[in-house]
Amino acid sequence: MELLDSPLGIAAAGLLGLLVGSFLNVVIHRLPRMMERRWALECAEMTGQPVPDQPPLNLLHPRSRCPSCGTGIAWYQNMPVISYLLLRGRCAACGTRIGWRYPFVELLTGGLFAWVFAQHGMAWPTLAWFGFVGALIALAFIDWDTTLLPDDITLPLVWAGLIAAAWGWSGIALAEALWGAVGGYLSLWLVYWVFKLATGKEGMGYGDFKLFAALGAWFGWQALIPMILMASVIGAVIGITMKFSSGLREGGYIPFGPFLAFAGLAALIVGPGQLLTWVGL
Incomplete structure (x- = not known):
């Protein structure tokens, strides 16, 4: 317990925050699109129109892809902050610039998680x-x-x-x-x-x-x-x-x-x- 309340515990909380921040980027991008699909489906059902046939979309599937070229992102290219730095902020396949907001959300979440843990502990x-x-x-x-x-x-x-x-x-x-x-x-x-x-x-x-x-x-x-x-x-x-x-x-x-x-x-x-x-x- 003392180990978890030490600086090591705070660092672990920050690392968890980086991982959660990476997932939040997915939520920020996909949830509005999932809502639009749900609304379109409800409208189609209410008006008796054919239900549009679309590939499944949720927070877990499909796996992350480059929005420019559609190439799937490998796990080692999706590590919070580190991958962004190693790739120099660009897609490995097509070279399109990756927005700075992705690492910002990860760093913000990681910093806040570390702060919360420092205040409340385990x-x-x-x-x-x-x-x-x-x-x-x-x-x-x-x-x-x-x-x-x-x-x-x-x-x-x-x-x-x-x-x-x-x-x-x-x-x-x-x-x-x-x-x-x-x-x-x-x-x-x-x-x-x-x-x-x-x-x-x-x-x-x-x-x-x-x-x-x-x-x-x-x-x-x-x-x-x-x-x-x-x-x-x-x-x-x-x-x-x-x-x-x-x-x-x-x-x-x-x-x-x-x-x-x-x-x-x-x-x-x-x-x-x-x-x-x-x-x-």
């Missing part, structure tokens, strides 16, 4: 916070790419937060977690409807409500204001910067989910109270 809360970290990273990048926050991740994250509170893993009382989930959902739901009634436009999606409910379940209702303030400030700064640099996507909007996820990870590391200081309150 204990059940460590596994709970590992799941929290992985879910937020996946949600942040999926939302940035597609403006979708999948129920497949947000809803289990809400329930996991409540369960973690009930079992004493998150460090807050179950009542605080419950009201955090309620307050997180209803607060953004009200903002959504006020904005829609005033402008006739939708300022955010229902996935944002669920993600904020999940953060409330993990940190309690007291943490909602610091997290929403931090997410709003960072989102505004990045949005203004992208507007002046002509970096906004069509429609002139950016998703809010990544900033909520960042605020949740910041609350994990420094605590919700410190977030108020960071935004100047």
Whole structure:
């Protein structure tokens, strides 16, 4: 047990995080496509149209391939970070550049896993916070790419937060977690409807409500204001910067989910109270 709580244990947690980060890259890429297939299948069944015949696609099959040339990626070319460096950021078959985000997600997950283990050691809360970290990273990048926050991740994250509170893993009382989930959902739901009634436009999606409910379940209702303030400030700064640099996507909007996820990870590391200081309150 002492060995696991030593720097060696922290390094092992970081290595686990690198491996999980590699899997998260698969989730980020494939889950939206799996959702699109599911929606197309449901629409075909409801309208009586022929069900499209497509090859199986899930998080495990088919094995990873280069999106440019379609060549399968061997296991030794898929090692977190190391393979990216050895291949110099390019596909071994066609030479197409591999995005920097793949090793970034792996390093981010590995660093956060190591930090969580350093704080909690070999204990059940460590596994709970590992799941929290992985879910937020996946949600942040999926939302940035597609403006979708999948129920497949947000809803289990809400329930996991409540369960973690009930079992004493998150460090807050179950009542605080419950009201955090309620307050997180209803607060953004009200903002959504006020904005829609005033402008006739939708300022955010229902996935944002669920993600904020999940953060409330993990940190309690007291943490909602610091997290929403931090997410709003960072989102505004990045949005203004992208507007002046002509970096906004069509429609002139950016998703809010990544900033909520960042605020949740910041609350994990420094605590919700410190977030108020960071935004100047």
